Amino acid sequence: MDKYQFIKKQLSKTNKKNDENYVVSRIWHLINNVDVKMITQQYILRDLATKRYALADIYFPQFGIIVEIDEPYHQTEEMLLKDKIRQNDIVQALECEVFRVTVSDNIVEVNKQVDFIVSEIHKMIAKDGFVPWNLQEEYDPITYIRAGFIDADDHPVFKTISDCCNCFGAGYNGLQHSGARHKYQSEIDIKGLKFYPNGEWNNQLEADDEHFTEFNFDPAKNQAYLEKRLHKMRHELALFAHVKSELGGYEYVFKGWYRLDVEETQRIGKLLYNRVSKIMPTYFPKDGEAPTILAKAFDQEREIARFYDEGVLGVFQKKYPKYQIR
Amino acid sequence: MDKYQFIKKQLSKTNKKNDENYVVSRIWHLINNVDVKMITQQYILRDLATKRYALADIYFPQFGIIVEIDEPYHQTEEMLLKDKIRQNDIVQALECEVFRVTVSDNIVEVNKQVDFIVSEIHKMIAKDGFVPWNLQEEYDPITYIRAGFIDADDHPVFKTISDCCNCFGAGYNGLQHSGARHKYQSEIDIKGLKFYPNGEWNNQLEADDEHFTEFNFDPAKNQAYLEKRLHKMRHELALFAHVKSELGGYEYVFKGWYRLDVEETQRIGKLLYNRVSKIMPTYFPKDGEAPTILAKAFDQEREIARFYDEGVLGVFQKKYPKYQIR
Numbered sequence A, B: 001m002d003k004y005q006f007i008k009k010q011l012s013k014t015n016k017k018n019d020e021n022y023v024v025s026r027i028w029h030l031i032n033n034v035d036v037k038m039i040t041q042q043y044i045l046r047d048l049a050t051k052r053y054a055l056a057d058i059y060f061p062q063f064g065i066i067v068e069i070d071e072p073y074h075q076t077e078e079m080l081l082k083d084k085i086r087q088n089d090i091v092q093a094l095e096c097e098v099f100r101v102t103v104s105d106n107i108v109e110v111n112k113q114v115d116f117i118v119s120e121i122h123k124m125i126a127k128d129g130f131v132p133w134n135l136q137e138e139y140d141p142i143t144y145i146r147a148g149f150i151d152a153d154d155h156p157v158f159k160t161i162s163d164c165c166n167c168f169g170a171g172y173n174g175l176q177h178s179g180a181r182h183k184y185q186s187e188i189d190i191k192g193l194k195f196y197p198n199g200e201w202n203n204q205l206e207a208d209d210e211h212f213t214e215f216n217f218d219p220a221k222n223q224a225y226l227e228k229r230l231h232k233m234r235h236e237l238a239l240f241a242h243v244k245s246e247l248g249g250y251e252y253v254f255k256g257w258y259r260l261d262v263e264e265t266q267r268i269g270k271l272l273y274n275r276v277s278k279i280m281p282t283y284f285p286k287d288g289e290a291p292t293i294l295a296k297a298f299d300q301e302r303e304i305a306r307f308y309d310e311g312v313l314g315v316f317q318k319k320y321p322k323y324q325i326r
Helices: A003-012 A018-030 A078-080 A082-087 A108-128 A142-147 A163-166 A219-231 A261-268 A310-319 B001-013 B018-031 B077-082 B084-088 B105-127 B141-147 B159-164 B219-231 B260-266 B312-318
Strands: A040-046 A052-060 A064-072 A091-092 A098-104 A148-152 A179-181 A188-194 A212-216 A235-243 A250-260 A271-277 A279-281 A295-299 A302-307 B040-046 B052-060 B067-069 B089-092 B097-102 B149-151 B178-182 B188-194 B211-214 B238-242 B248-261 B271-277 B279-281 B296-299 B300-307
Touching: A003 A018, A003 A040, A003 B018, A003 B279, A018 A052, A018 B001, A040 A261, A040 B159, A064 A108, A064 B149, A064 B211, A091 B178, A098 A108, A142 A148, A142 A163, A142 B238, A148 A302, A163 A179, A163 A188, A163 A250, A219 A261, A219 A271, A261 A271, A279 A295, A302 A310, A302 B238, B001 B018, B001 B040, B018 B052, B018 B067, B052 B300, B067 B105, B097 B105, B141 B149, B141 B159, B141 B271, B159 B178, B159 B188, B159 B238, B219 B260, B219 B271, B238 B271, B248 B279, B260 B271, B271 B300, B279 B296, B300 B312
Parallel strands: A040 A091, A064 A098, A188 A235, A279 A302, B040 B089, B067 B097, B188 B238, B279 B300
Antiparallel strands: A040 A052, A052 A064, A148 A279, A179 A188, A212 A271, A235 A250, A250 A271, A295 A302, B040 B052, B052 B067, B149 B279, B178 B188, B211 B271, B238 B248, B248 B271, B296 B300
16 A cells, blocks of 8 residues: 555545545645545544544645535435445544635535645644654554554554554464464563454444443353453453554554453443553564664553663653653 | 636546546646636547547647546456547647656655656746636626637637527527528528437537538438428538537537538438538627628638727638638
8 A cells, every 4th residue: 555545545435526526636636645644433522521523625734734615515324334434544633724615506615625734734734843744654664663652642544453463563474363471571462353243243432532342242252251351351451443444445543552441341241341541552572673762651640661772762742741751 | 606616527537547637737827817618528639631620638629738648457348438428529639749758656756757748838828918717707608799700729618509500690599409500601500510419310520520421220211301402401511510618518519611512412322411611600699799800811702700999800810821811
């Protein structure tokens, strides 16, 4: 996969809607910068309290910018339903700036609205701290290993469950299962989960990603797996949601570090997990060399990140002043 | 209809093909000038001798520029067949400059090729004599009436058969027939014809527009109409081809002034017409006021244009030095 395929796909998602195709392609081509990442038709969590989310017509993750295209017609229920699988990939973008383009039959008016958004994005690109979009790095576990942590807020995406495990030093080349044990942390499993109807399984990820449940429609099977997880398996998970990919297949999005809620699970008869951290430390493989750790970040007593580089540490501290660095 | 709808439609024709959609939208948005007309998927006659024509991915009629997009895959036979009706609207663009964009997976390479074409078009816009695209005027008979002539090379298009007749001073508001008599020229009929299978009729327009035939599959009906045309009707026609419109419906494209070939028609048993001129004089309505005629253009003894304006006359003389001005 490359940027050309990626962006083509973003444009093609608007194929059926000519107004959207016009606006999206105009924004992309006038930004005219392959260092900018643009995602179309992305579910965005916009309000934590009400858990309200919306399907953003265009989302620029580097700038936290959403563009809504007000078309003469609206999405049908059917279209929304068809898109249900993608709803499991919800990006938290609470502080997003929202721009609107109101489509009319006046091409000059439509262009003027788009041009304003483009000029705003050009200002953002010119700002210090703009990080160019690097598609190869994004999908490569080594990017997160070298950083020393993986943060759900960065919306990390992987092609395979092996890559998910490799963020934590697994060193796998291939893996047939839906996960594996964490090689460094004896309490943690790494798990890829489908949050859409999948045979007898009906797992649910809350819209704000703070909780999820694992549930089997067959009461016997549900109880058996519940007991196994409660009494024989690890209670913490590095969670990767299996979602529809930009390019047609499926991929895994890192959601965070979760812990089984034993009490509530027994009460409701359904495995319930709570997120304990959006950030997890990553690991170099055991058989390879690793740089010296300069510092670690802690959320109370929980280690959530390790740092090999002063620059990365500095950016982290600026973004997360609440965490202790030791 | 407006420019926004027109251009949206041009982009939407590339919906199914993501590479084409990317390139076409990039070219349009980076030209970034609503005075430029862009047509996608236009049949273009490229070689008069061999009558070879091609489906141009993008055509810029103001500049005589064609852009061909070389995609990793090609159009299927089925797609070409489906498009058969549009083939009847063939634009002569023999002197066209052809640019190619070869699609690859390198977005920077694709963009670079497009940017070169855009810069060439920007140069053409900057040149003297660039006439901004005016969609309203294009469809309005008064544009051609005021000019004093209508030229098939300009690819004049009309919404209704009334508008076709009105170019010759008919002054109709509506017309249920496929044509009418010329109000000023007693030898000429104005006629809209379908050049695609239409019930029992199978009319054929040659690819270079120099000849056409009218033919009914029912021998009796064919002979009856042939006799009527030969002996009771006018032998000359202002021909408008009924073609698929840019916006989904149908419209009429002016093809020229044709005369029935009596001898050949009798020999082959099929009405055959030859084009006698690509240019025809237009007329103001009889009941309205008309400006003074400054001069007329003649192709031998045939009046093909009249002029009310020195500027229009000057442009015509420059373009057609072979015609006599009196």
